[in-house]
Amino acid sequence: MPTTARPPVPTSAPRWAWLPPIGSKRYYAMLAVLGIFILGPLGGVTASYMNFSIGFFVGGQVLAGILGSSVTLGYGPEGKHGANYMQTAAASVAGMAGMGVLLQAMVWMGLPQPPAWQLMLFLGAIGMFGAGVGMLYTPILVDRLQLTFPSGLAVANILRAMTDPVLLKRSIGRLGLGTARGVGGGVGAAKLAVLGAIELSTSTFGAGLLVGARIGLAALVAALTGHLLIPYFVSIGWLHAGDPFRKITFLIGLGLIMGAAIYDIGGILIEAARRLRALRAPAQPAPGRREPADPPRVGDAAGVLGARSSGDDEAWKQTHTGRLIAWVLFWGGLVVWVGASVLNQPVVFMLLAVALVLVFAMVNGISLGISDSNPISAAFVTAVVLMAALGLKDPGVGLMAGGILLVAVSVAGDMQQDRSTGWRLGTPRTIQFRFQVMGLLVGAIVSVGFARLFMTAYPVLSLDQTVMSADQQPGQWVSAMTYKFV
Template sequence: MNQTHDEQIYIPQEGESQLTFRAVAAGCLLGGIVTSMNLYLGLKIGWSIGGSLMAAILGFGLFALIKPKKPYSVLEANITQTAGSGAGSMASAAGLLAPIPAMGMLGEEIPTWGLFAWSLAIAYLGVMLAVPLRRQYVVIEKLRFPTGTATANTIVAMFASAGESLRKAKVLSYFSVGAFLYIVSSYFIPQLESPPFHKWFDISALGVMALWGFKLAVSPMLFGAGLLIGPRVGASLIGGAIAGWALLGPSIQSIGWAPHENPMVIFDQESKLWGVRGWILWVGVAIMVADGLVSLALSWKTFMTAFRGTRDAMSHGDLKETSQESTSIPNSWWMGGFALASIATTIVASLVFHIPPLLTVVAIFLSTILANVAVRSIGETDINPVGGMGKVTQAIFGSVSSSMATNLMSAGITGAGASQAGDMMQDLKTGHLLGASPKAQFKAQLIGILSGVFFAVPVYLVFDQAYDIGAANSPLTAPAAQAWKAVAEVMSKGFAALPPMAGWGMLAGFLLGGLFPAIKRFYPKLAPYTPSGLALGIAFIVPAKYSIIMFLGSLAYMIWQRWRPSSFEALVFAVSCGLIAGEGLAGITNAILTLIGVPSLF
């Protein structure tokens, strides 16, 4: 391969291995672990993480341990991370964190074949949408795509310093095994996961705090997530928990707006009473929606530039980048793939969710526009505004259809397009920096997505059967799905669907949520100190114990960074991902133990 770029950080060797069976297989396997982990994490707190870096590090560690006769190459590592990120993103792209569980909360039964068909159809839409944008955003404008750039540099560094890379892989594995064993042990001894201090010490104040969710939840996954999100988001979570569960919640219960004696109840069908959680979640949803929509509105320049980029990309495709056009993705591939994925999505949407074909076509059209904006947003900030994209679609479809299924699943199409387009573009950025073949990456991504579906859907079904996703007493509260469901209910039923006086709470939440992106936009010096609207809103939806443990993780982030900065830079990602992956896999194990009726010891 003779191509060179001014950004390129690695020059491939003549005849260097790239799209090999072992690289793709490793990526699919590691991506399956990531998507299973993301399902558990996303259904618990509403977030998921990318699989690129994790697949790259573990793939390198795997082959370093195996020591094959033919050495594992840099370009193979790139294929492993591409397939791994494609598979790992399926928890989000297939709608299994938001629209699908929201449908379940509404009592809609989705057949297993329908979940597989839907996941496969919409996941490929986003990949096809990313291809024609590559030349404009990666080659011409050279947008940074921080995760893609970090992954490329990590791969090069691993091969330059094999000992350090193996150390990271081992640390990740050790923490993963430790988290796995702890959470599986907590199945048999539940006190390990939530120590009942209020009972042990018989202190009434602790009992009251526990009733309102302020208790210690020992969760390696959430502590690891706190290590990833950092102090600003961690502080936003604990601030939201205090505002929602310690201040607002008791106030509205004492006034009588949420009279159920158990504050964790959303709505009790028998007594027809709202719990505090059912009231304040509307405030949290409003904060999240406003944060997403105002951020989009303030990014109007991004919209305009994205549209110009689309025009240029559609005119020139992915060609003219190198002297070897055989490495580029032919226009016929993505155009044909987009047409097939669109047809499949339209058919599945009609058969499974009874969405009129015309409305599905409109949703796909919106997806092409909003996925473009999402790609540029990721390129500039590393943030994919999937939630905001989904809310835009929900608002548009709420004006033309009263069907909640149409509202949710049309937004799912937009969310999938944004999710997969952004994921694919990060991978293409990595490949661009490494001098890899876009065509090889495209094939690896398609295979990774296919394998990811066959990991994600069965794991989701196991979780749903074992834990009743989204239920008031479920460990998987699905906060993102709660938000999507709430918007769909308002769009279909109007404000009559709200608890008493919750409309005013939503208005206050909307104003507050819109204030944060405005401050960051017009007063950039205050941006590091401005709360995260997404995190603040989620803290109103999930029990306070989840916010507490994530805040402790972000506190550990600050202490570790200041105390041992070199160790922090080298190992923080490995430690956090190990904790998240270990509990994610343990969650699957515990769900299976629940389904087959294995009793706990206490």
Template sequence: MAMEQSIAPRRTPSSSPELTLRAVFSGLLIGCLLCFTNLYFGLQTGWISMMSLQSALLGYLLSLIFFKSPMSPQENVVLQTTAVATGTMPLAAGFVGIIPALSLLNRERDGVDPIRVGWIAGVGWSCAVAFFGVVLASPLRKQVIIKEKLVFPSGTATAQLISVLHRIPPPTTTSVAVRSSNITQRRRYYEPLSADDVIPDQSENAGSSPELRSGLEQERNELVQAGWRSLGWSFATSGTMTLAAYFFPLLNAIPLFGTHLAQNWLWVFSPSLSYVGQGIIMGFSTTLSMNLGMIVGWGILSPVAKHSGWAPGPVSSTTDGARGWILWVALAVMMAESFISLVPVAADLFRSLRRPKSPAFTTLGQQEFGNEDEDPETPDRLVPLKWITWGAGASISIGTILVWIVFGHEGIKPWATVIGFLLGALLSLLGVRALGETDLNPVSGVGKISQLFFALIQPRNVVANIIAGGVAEAGAQQAGDLMQDIKTGHLLGASPRAQFQGQLVGSAVSIFVTVTAYSLYTRAYPIPGPSFPAPTAYVWLSLARLLRDGSLPPKCGEFMVLGGALAAVVAVLKIRATSRGVWYAKWIPSGLIEYVYNQRRRDKDDQSIRLVIVASGFVLGEGVVSIVGLLLRTLGIGAASCWGCLPHICSCT
């Protein structure tokens, strides 16, 4: 039977509203919990998580419990988009990095007094940087998602999870039905759902037999009950351990290898299920890298620097101790890997700009399915161009004014702030492309590039250097993380306009939640301090100081060059292995662990969902109960016993 010439399918608008009150409210509720959790972990480790998978999963479970009808997949997309925009503000606004860094300034060394941002100033600063990245993400959508079809692994994984939860065809296996025959053709890699795809009615199961409806309802109830059980015990276990560690601080720093190594070398063990959950969420590649860094930094470099006299002070000191010494090596490793990861992206972008546009250059998929560069969305579902234009202009102009009001003319010149925004927009192009290909957003490299640039245009100004880097990083980080959500929406047929509006609402609410949470933490704990060392703050400040006076600790430069070169080689090997699938890919450390793990695991949807639920419970358990601990400390209720605590390590000493 002859087959008709098929064209790129156009998605029809959803029959039900997507930007609903229940979706936005649930997204804000989950996002506020994630905001506190990310701030808590960010101040401890410098790391935060998007938690998009967890947001979609929790939103689905909440909808089945508290609402009469389950959410549609598109509502779930808007929910997790709102939650991510709310939960990632601690990093976007710099409350785990540049804000603590400004409080570490020293008049003698930096030429300025410490800058401690209060609640009102924090709101002003957050308003200055909260919306620029949201506006940046929308115009990049057509290029990186529609035309280039970048994978955005986290966004794609979230779309797959939502499809499993809502019992719809997964985006990776959706087929396009050809009406003139019984033949179906597989759509190209990671294509969105369309009007031709069979999507069962989740609310009424229209056209289904009573037996099928009963079976689906029973299956859904079993999933919900199992999900809540897994979430409940993992949340309760993690929360109980957190509360016990608050009243008995020894549990936060157990001298596993003896008191001498614990007190003098900071070799302690912190049993935390939340880190287990974060490890599950981050994956083998990141967690293995962190563990290797821990062993090399604190097990090798720290003793070498101490015994060689290069870091004569206490190991915990960031000025003349091993902590500060190895920080420089870590900075070199981070910058080298970030720059290397951006090089192929920049090269591809440059080649694409120079490549002639010719109708003759069409891919096999375009020959089969027509012009796939055409946006499948109708104009009424897209973000209007005037919204983007006015939004970009308003965010830059108002943001510049707010930065000047908060930090003053001596902190950073208004024209320099504008350059920071523009530089952030330029670097976000590279960051978004790198994220779409590798699932890693090199925001640390973006911030450091900005710091290097501003060392030239505003030399010897530490405050301007840090703030300008924060402005650029905020735009790149938000644009990248929100682009993952846009990819999820594209695969599941959600309205880009509804997602954009959800992002704006989430970012606006998160301003006040983040600033309030940070204010509570600074009142209850010294930041940086034993409980919240804020390692990212030292990275920002160290580079700014280096660019100001050019001084390094003894022998640190040589190890920085060595560490940076090694990181660059590993980064090149990773890029080559990923792009070409060469034989040694699995022998790169992270690839080795993933290879062994993938040989043993069973790819079952229920097991994957259960793992995500347990990880979410571990993370949220400690994050939520940490709020209880924060309130107890604010009320003056301290530890029940400081038995076994070591000086300058436990929070009660």
């Protein structure tokens, strides 16, 4: 595990007397409680709902950063580090909660449900392994390659801006207004016939506002194209009459994702190699140009590029590589042991999945750093296809082994993105790592809890949509990620 770095020294006393001093035990306890037990579950239930209803979810970094800043505002500019710790922990809880779709996939496939504690242990071990791998690759992706990590940049700028009381008040007000409209739309869809007839979903509408036209327009075109091609698919025998078009278009979509991922990742690796060569070459600063001595501010050109002038000996970024390697080996071994001894999965495929994480955590981390996209579905599908080529016949084994890729690569990407935020703010990495670890522990518990809560409250989530006809498909619970896995 990394060595302890010195926390930032406060430049002024807290504005509010009830706040504990920065760096004290009460300070870290307050941040942990708020991030893990309040903001984390709030983001977790949102992530679970989005994954069950739509099929994807967005991280809770921005939400946790804004709400957490309402507390750390009392520390002034130094409060950005505390808000960063909270959003790191909360996002870890939320990210793990979104992985509950693996339990839904087990139900759809008719697999026996292991006891809850076994699933929590398995998910927790995978999360710890992914966190270690992500931290191990951080000096390469964040420090050396200096990848942008657009979401990490956005969160860093938000945390800086939220030290301004006026901006914080405005942000919380808009967040509250959006929440009220979402609740109102949900109630209206249940009570008003006109809204119920169009199957209004404020969560889908809100997700569209987040992802924008780049994804929303593509989804609309794909849906219309799939609907229009149903007669053709039926005529060539790819679909039976009454089948939903996504029963075949999801395979086409996976092929498109795989092909695009191969092309994009190839280009990304070439770009990464160019950056690495450029970093090795001696720098030639322009005449009269002077490098900034401080971290970039919001709105600065340096801030847009994510640059930070710093030496390699800065205490806040120091970690112990040997301990990180030991961490990765221990948790990787525990993942294999739990999968083989507790869940009765073949050792060879557990080992293969763990080994593939080491590859995809780097490749997907580069993709996330450049394009803000973590193609975890491509990692999952590639792993399952490779295992099938090696003789895998049991779909349950494929799901469990692919789940290792899904969770670990997702956690590793979050780790690298959060470290990019900390890199821009100068937040001590060791402390941020520990907050993420605490969030993953709680996230492993709530992921199983939320999954079973949703499937109990909404029994339709337990029905295998892959065998349903088009008129039987539940409109409000698409569960696209689960459909793809199964």
